[in-house]
Amino acid sequence: MEKRFELTASSEVLSPFRKELRHILNQAGWEKKSAEEILLAVDEALTNIIRHAYQGKSGKMAVTVGTSDDKIEIVLEDWGKKFDPTQVPSPELPRHKPGGLGVHFIRTIMDQMIYDDQDPEGNRLRLIKHRTKI
Amino acid sequence: MKIQSSNQGDIQVLELSGELDYHSSPELREKLTELTAKQAPKILVNLGGVDYMDSSGIATFVEAFQKAKRYQGRLILAALTSTVRGVFEIAKLDSIFEITATVAEAVECLGAKT
Numbered sequence: 001m002e003k004r005f006e007l008t009a010s011s012e013v014l015s016p017f018r019k020e021l022r023h024i025l026n027q028a029g030w031e032k033k034s035a036e037e038i039l040l041a042v043d044e045a046l047t048n049i050i051r052h053a054y055q056g057k058s059g060k061m062a063v064t065v066g067t068s069d070d071k072i073e074i075v076l077e078d079w080g081k082k083f084d085p086t087q088v089p090s091p092e093l094p095r096h097k098p099g100g101l102g103v104h105f106i107r108t109i110m111d112q113m114i115y116d117d118q119d120p121e122g123n124r125l126r127l128i129k130h131r132t133k134i
Numbered sequence: 135m136k137i138q139s140s141n142q143g144d145i146q147v148l149e150l151s152g153e154l155d156y157h158s159s160p161e162l163r164e165k166l167t168e169l170t171a172k173q174a175p176k177i178l179v180n181l182g183g184v185d186y187m188d189s190s191g192i193a194t195f196v197e198a199f200q201k202a203k204r205y206q207g208r209l210i211l212a213a214l215t216s217t218v219r220g221v222f223e224i225a226k227l228d229s230i231f232e233i234t235a236t237v238a239e240a241v242e243c244l245g246a247k248t
Contacts, residue, residue: 011155011156011157012157014155014156014157015153015155015157018153018186033216033220036186036217036220037220037224039186040188040221043155043156043188044188044189047155047156047188047189047190050156051156093225093226093227094225094226094227094229094230095196095225095227096196096200096230097196097200098192098193098194098196098197098200099189099193101189101192101193101225102188102189104224104225105188105189105221105224105225108224109224
């Protein structure tokens with residue numbers, strides 16, 4: 001199953017989108033703990049688009065969610081400033097300063113985080129999680 | 135997200151409910167900044183009603199915790215749901231913060247004075 005969402009790059013859309021994604025994860029049979037973690041990873045990726053790609057300016061972002069028996073794949077697209085989260089260094093933990101944990105959460109939760117550096121405009125990030133860790 | 139402020143003796147209590155994310159965390163930051171600006175000695179945050187939290191929520195607590203520490207204040211987080219506790223664990227911050235299972239335990243730790 002695949003579903004595409006087109007969203008305004010604004011923090012107000014985060015909660016309603018999580019509700020939609022939570023429903024998809026439940027329908028696909030993900031257990032609660034994993035589902036909540038995937039929600040968190042996608043939420044952090046969307047927050048990064050709002051903060052870093054658009055830097056508070058208006059813009060669009062798209063999320064395509066693909067589910068199958070063995071994995072979930074989420075593709076996030078935006079048309080803002082280039083921001084490659086795979087290049088963000090891992091923080092030293094526990095971090096005593098506020099901030100800098102969003103990409104760490106995505107890395108920890110998802111099995112793969114792939115940034116498409118060939119995209120001529122904006123950013124395209126693929127997040128993949130398998131039901132059983134590969 | 136909803137934030138209710140109250141006092142229990144000399145403890146400033148913030149009771150949160152709903153979702154704590156990039157959209158709602160500025161409101162919490164404002165409340166905590168008010169408390170740390172007046173150097174509230176004991177702050178208790180009841181997270182029992184929070185069913186979702188992201189890194190913005192964590193950052194808000196780290197900032198308040200550091201500010202309180204500077205004036206020897208204490209900040210205790212109480213009654214975390216399993217989802218919220220999981221976020222602290224991924225950040226490896228569960229050992230840095232003072233976290234209690236219940237609000238009553240937090241009040242006892244802080245030693246409320248009337």
